[in-house]
Each structure stands twice: as C-alpha cells, then as structure tokens.
Amino acid sequence: MRRSSLRTWLLLVAVLFASLVVGGVALTTYVVVSDGMDVVAHDSTVRIAQGASDIVKVTATDAQLAAAEEGIDDPVERDEEARRIFMREIPEMFRASGLSEGEFAFYDADLQPIWYTDETALFTGAHEDRARALAQHQTVESTLSRSGSLSGLVRSARLDVYVVHVPVDIPGGGQGVLDVTYYPSREETVIDNIRMPMFTLAMSALFIMVVMMQTSMNWVLKLVDDLRQAADSIDTGNLSVHLPEEGEHEIGDLARSLNALIDRLRRRSEAQTRFVADASHELATPVAGIRGYTNILRAWGGDDPEVREEAISAIDRESRRMARLCSDLLALVRDERGLEFRNVRFDLNVRCREVLAGAATRYIEKGLEFIGPGEGQLIMVGDPDRIEDAISILVDNAAKYTNEGTVRLSTRRRRESVVIEVVDTGVGIPAQDLPNIFDRFYRSDASRSKQTGGFGLGLPIAKSIIDGAGGTLEVASGLGTGSTFTIRLPRGRI
Numbered sequence: 001m002r003r004s005s006l007r008t009w010l011l012l013v014a015v016l017f018a019s020l021v022v023g024g025v026a027l028t029t030y031v032v033v034s035d036g037m038d039v040v041a042h043d044s045t046v047r048i049a050q051g052a053s054d055i056v057k058v059t060a061t062d063a064q065l066a067a068a069e070e071g072i073d074d075p076v077e078r079d080e081e082a083r084r085i086f087m088r089e090i091p092e093m094f095r096a097s098g099l100s101e102g103e104f105a106f107y108d109a110d111l112q113p114i115w116y117t118d119e120t121a122l123f124t125g126a127h128e129d130r131a132r133a134l135a136q137h138q139t140v141e142s143t144l145s146r147s148g149s150l151s152g153l154v155r156s157a158r159l160d161v162y163v164v165h166v167p168v169d170i171p172g173g174g175q176g177v178l179d180v181t182y183y184p185s186r187e188e189t190v191i192d193n194i195r196m197p198m199f200t201l202a203m204s205a206l207f208i209m210v211v212m213m214q215t216s217m218n219w220v221l222k223l224v225d226d227l228r229q230a231a232d233s234i235d236t237g238n239l240s241v242h243l244p245e246e247g248e249h250e251i252g253d254l255a256r257s258l259n260a261l262i263d264r265l266r267r268r269s270e271a272q273t274r275f276v277a278d279a280s281h282e283l284a285t286p287v288a289g290i291r292g293y294t295n296i297l298r299a300w301g302g303d304d305p306e307v308r309e310e311a312i313s314a315i316d317r318e319s320r321r322m323a324r325l326c327s328d329l330l331a332l333v334r335d336e337r338g339l340e341f342r343n344v345r346f347d348l349n350v351r352c353r354e355v356l357a358g359a360a361t362r363y364i365e366k367g368l369e370f371i372g373p374g375e376g377q378l379i380m381v382g383d384p385d386r387i388e389d390a391i392s393i394l395v396d397n398a399a400k401y402t403n404e405g406t407v408r409l410s411t412r413r414r415r416e417s418v419v420i421e422v423v424d425t426g427v428g429i430p431a432q433d434l435p436n437i438f439d440r441f442y443r444s445d446a447s448r449s450k451q452t453g454g455f456g457l458g459l460p461i462a463k464s465i466i467d468g469a470g471g472t473l474e475v476a477s478g479l480g481t482g483s484t485f486t487i488r489l490p491r492g493r494i
C-alpha cells in the first residue's frame, strides 16, 4: 500500500471512530435528557389532574350548598338545581383557578363533551380509557405518542402527551369524566435549547479528536518514514546510519532493534573485509616465497645441486603452507555456510584416541606425554568427522603451545550432554588475549606465532563447528599456567 493511501485510510478510520464515539455520547445525552423531561411532563400532568379533581369536588359541594340555601323542598328539584349550578359554575371555577397549564374537557355519562377549554382538550382516541374511568370509577391515564423518541435531534422536540381521565360525581346524581391534558411545551423547550450547544460541542469534540488522531498518526508515519530512509541508505551500502531511539514505546523499540541489527551488519561487514585482507596477506607470503625460490632456481639451480635442493624443499614447504591455508579457509567457509550436520551414532572415545595418536606422532620429537580418554565407550549422536576436526584443532594447539609436560584429553558423560576437555601444561594465554583468540587470524604472541607457524584459523574453525553442533566452547588459561579448553555438546537421541 502506498504511503499516501495509508494516510487516507487512517484518516477515514479516525473520522469514523470519532463520529461513533461523539455520536454515541451525544445520543446518550439526548436520550437521558428527553427521558428526564418525559418524566417531568408526566409528573406535571398528575399534579394538574390532582388540582382539577379538587376543584371539581369543591364546585360540587358548593353547588349542593347553594341549592339547599334556595329552600327548594322537593328533593328531586333540589338535585336538579344543584346539578344546574354545578354545570354553570364549573367552567367559571376552572378559569378562576389559575390552572392555566392544562387543558380540560368535561364529558357526561354518555361520554359526550359538555364543556371544554380548548379544541386541543378533545381526544377521540382516548374513548375506551375514558369509558373505563367511568365504569370502574377510578382515574385512568392515556398517552398520546406524537413522534419517535429521537425526533428532537433534527427538528423541534415533541414529547408524548399525557391525558388523565378523572371520574366525577355530579351533584344530584349521575356521573361524568373530566379529561386533564398537559402539553409539555415547556419541557420540549428545554430539549430544544440544549440541541444547539450539544451539536456545537459534539462537532468540536469530533474535530479535536480527528486532529489529535491525525497528529499522532503523522508522528508515527514520520517515524516509519525515518526507518524507511534508514533502510534505503543501508540498501545503498551505508552502514553508518543510526536511527533515533527516542521514547519507551514500540517505535523506539523497533529503532533500537534496527540499530542493533545495523551494528551487527556493520561488524560483520568489517570482519569480512578484514578477513579478505588477512587471507590475501597470508596467501601473499608463501606466493612471494615460491616466486623468490623459482627465480633462484632459474638463475643458479642448474649449476649448484645444493641450491637446487634447498630451493625445491623451500618451494615444497611454502606450497604446503599455502595448501593448508586454502584448506583452512575452505573449512571456515563450509562451516559458515551452515552445512547440515550428520546425525549418526558413534563412540566419541574411539575418535578421541585417534586424534591423540595422530598428535603424538606429529609432535613425537617434543617428548610430551599424551594422556587419552579412559577405557570404555562414550556413545553419542552427531557428526563424528566434524567433531573430530574440532577436537583435533584443540589437541594440536595444546601440543603446539606446550614445550614440556602433558596434554590430557578427557571425556565425560552427562545426562543430556557430553563434556570434552583438552588440558595442557603449556605457555598459556595472557588474560588480555582470551577474548580474541576465537577471532580469525588472531595469534596471541607474535614471536611465538612466527615460530609455530600457524594462521590463527584453528580456533575459529573449531568454534564454528561446535556452535553449529549446538554446543559451547570455553577456555580457561593464564600466562605460564597452561590452558583448558572445554567443549560441551548435546548427546543427541541415542
């Protein structure tokens, strides 16, 4: 994916996410407020209905008293009078009561409207509830749903209208129903009033969230871009780049890992360059020797058999040295390529005895004592030839760098591993050289090195063999105290 399109995608995701969050919060706020206002409207309706019911009761009592005062003897006529007074007084009483918030309608026993404050007080849909209030002689409520609960979000809010049907005992007999209706315009205004600030607030929150997300994304993308540029410059061979490792976060961790990787690459590349230079240098010496002696042969070899003999043996010596260097280099390259190790069952002690016998023959004139692994077998699984090579390098060094005393090669079996130890009583290695002896072409002491004539490739070869076999190679030594090289190898599944 191209970087610009990643940016677009991230922006889209940010907008979507912020809209969802802000929209959700705004919606919840709206629902809570409108539910609250709905409850307030209902409470107002009940309160007004209570007041209205009290007015009706007072009017009825007053009407009865007034009829009684008129001194009518016939009870039927008196009732008739009370009823007349009640019907006349009731609109007047409502007007005077100050219950201006509600709308009222009065229905007779046949549920026909006799009187009402306004057209809006008449509800045809509530006929059944009204009949029930009359029949059961108890207050019944009905609700008029006017719109969906979220309608107030886009236009003026419209809350439900509550109607309370109050049964009324008409003085002088008979019953009626008083409808008390409350239009919650005040509560709707409250909702309408918060809509604009809520919208402004939501838009600001949305904007701020998107800007914040964009800023942090830009920051991340910039870091990614830095990493890309670093990768590009590594690609062109520049290994001196160093990425900024700011912050204890994932990007900082990535930069640290990459810096470590670049460091490793640089060290490897430097080591490679040094290796090629050292190898060429080591090869140049025998080649120069061979050429020198060839010239001598050409000039004087024909006449002087002594010169001829000396030149031929020198050429032989130098070419052998070159052949050995080539084979060491090949061994190193082979081990570095990580060729497959064989996995065969073999007796380690047999191989150790062979190594020791070979060294004893090669260094016979030094008169050293070679002490081999004890009697018996030590069966393990691995690559016998490569392991023998590694042991042979260590035994060869031990013999080479020991002038008198012993070279001891011992093997031990552990539960999961085998331990091979090569101990000598030789010149030892100075402490400051210990960290370097596994580097290619490193030789501890120049004068001694020249005398013993190695290349400094033995230990690196041994180490890469042991590493490849999943083992470890350690050394303990001090100048003049002899050296101990310890190989630990997994025993393998036997």
Ligand SMILES: Nc1ncnc2c1ncn2[C@@H]1O[C@H](COP(=O)(O)OP(=O)(O)OP(=O)(O)O)[C@@H](O)[C@H]1O
Pocket (backbone or CB within 6 Å): 397, 398, 399, 401, 424, 426, 427, 428, 429, 437, 442, 443, 444, 445, 449, 453, 454, 455, 456, 457, 458, 459, 460, 483
């Ligand atoms: N057993 C030992 N006692 C003392 N010094 C040792 C011993 N083994 C290794 N060293 C030191 O470590 C250096 C590196 O050893 P390494 O086997 O790699 O090279 P080398 O023996 O000098 O040459 P090569 O093995 O290539 O013929 C040696 O030059 C020597 O100074």
Ligand SMILES: [Mg+2]
Pocket (backbone or CB within 6 Å): 393, 396, 397, 454, 457, 458, 459
């Ligand atoms: Mg060596």
